[in-house]
Amino acid sequence: MAEWLQGESAPTVLIIAAGVLLLALAVLLWLWLRAARRLRRTDRDWISAERTRIDLELSLAEQTGRLGIVRELQDVAVLNVSRLITQAEGAKYTVESDPSSASRVVSALVESGREAVGDMRRVLTVAREGESVSSRQPGLQSARDLFRVMRDAGLTIVFDESGERYELKPGAELAIFRILQGALANALTHGGTGTEAKVSFSWTRDGLQLLVDDDGIRAKARRAGLDADGINRDTAYTIDDDLHALTANLTGAGLTQMKQRAELYGGVFQARTVPGVGFSVSVIFPALRFHNGVHSVNLSR
Structure with missing residues (x-):
């Protein structure tokens, strides 16, 4: 190769060298563009995977959230209903002997009934969503x-x-x-x-x-x-x-x-x-x- 270049004129050698240099630059540019495309694709894949992960976390949280609410509200509703029964029994025994006490008990019954109805409405609303929970939210x-x-x-x-x-x-x-x-x-x-x-x-x-x-x-x-x-x-x-x-x-x-x-x-x-x-x-x-x-x-x- 060196002997062949020595036999060529200086302009020809410069042209060949420039061509080789341009070819090398073209190859390097192609490699750089290819690497850049791969990097962008990797970035897009990472962003997509990260969004998918967040969506899955949100979906899982949504799936596991509703029954927790139902369970909490149901416990409160059961307590309120139990209190209603206790107060009703008290009213039954005092209505004849102490009408004024029975009146206060009945007022408490109304208040407890409102609370129980409110809690049960929430239980039914959340339960209709049809999802379940396995952990505390x-x-x-x-x-x-x-x-x-x-x-x-x-x-x-x-x-x-x-x-x-x-x-x-x-x-x-x-x-x-x-x-x-x-x-x-x-x-x-x-x-x-x-x-x-x-x-x-x-x-x-x-x-x-x-x-x-x-x-x-x-x-x-x-x-x-x-x-x-x-x-x-x-x-x-x-x-x-x-x-x-x-x-x-x-x-x-x-x-x-x-x-x-x-x-x-x-x-x-x-x-x-x-x-x-x-x-x-x-x-x-x-x-x-x-x-x-x-x-x-x-x-x-």
């Missing part, structure tokens, strides 16, 4: 674990809590946790990795408000590599978009389940798209809603 104390899982999956979570937290009924606490879990899962599914979700709990004398806002729309623009001006142009919206977001009736299995969980405990559920930004989920649990079960309520009102 998480509550708001598990929110940090939920945030960790979602952060590992690609969400950026900012948490804020205001007001003085009060004790919740177990079923209501589980419902709130599942709503939070569903809202974060939707943010990851529709917004993608890099989406920022702002979670806030507001505890007041009037009740509890849960708010989950995400910037999934802007997150997509950020993943596209746009600068600040480019993101603003890409996420621009009109008044019509804003009006549509305020009036649109959003549907979906996840939103329906969150709404049903909220309504089970007297909550008011709202979900809407925020044009140019992302998505917002809001649930308000009023303290004085009849039979809402979020915390101790005077059912005689």
Whole structure:
């Protein structure tokens, strides 16, 4: 090869060397592109697997959550019914000898009956979902674990809590946790990795408000590599978009389940798209809603 090159003119040698170099560069470029495609495919597979894992965890939690609620509420209902029987027996023996005491017992019977009816209604509502449970379910104390899982999956979570937290009924606490879990899962599914979700709990004398806002729309623009001006142009919206977001009736299995969980405990559920930004989920649990079960309520009102 060297002897052949020595017999060639300098321009010819340069041309051949350039050709070899270009061929080598082409091969290296092809190898790099191939590796990049494989890396992107691996990333997509990992994201898909991670979303599948989260979906399975959510599905398992959903499957294993309902019977736990039924079991807890059933225990309370059985106690209330037992108390009803005891009070009824007391009223039977005092109605002739002490009418005033019997009147107080009957009033207590009415109150216990209301509580029992409320608990049984919840048992029937949850039981109709037809799912079962095999383990104790998480509550708001598990929110940090939920945030960790979602952060590992690609969400950026900012948490804020205001007001003085009060004790919740177990079923209501589980419902709130599942709503939070569903809202974060939707943010990851529709917004993608890099989406920022702002979670806030507001505890007041009037009740509890849960708010989950995400910037999934802007997150997509950020993943596209746009600068600040480019993101603003890409996420621009009109008044019509804003009006549509305020009036649109959003549907979906996840939103329906969150709404049903909220309504089970007297909550008011709202979900809407925020044009140019992302998505917002809001649930308000009023303290004085009849039979809402979020915390101790005077059912005689």
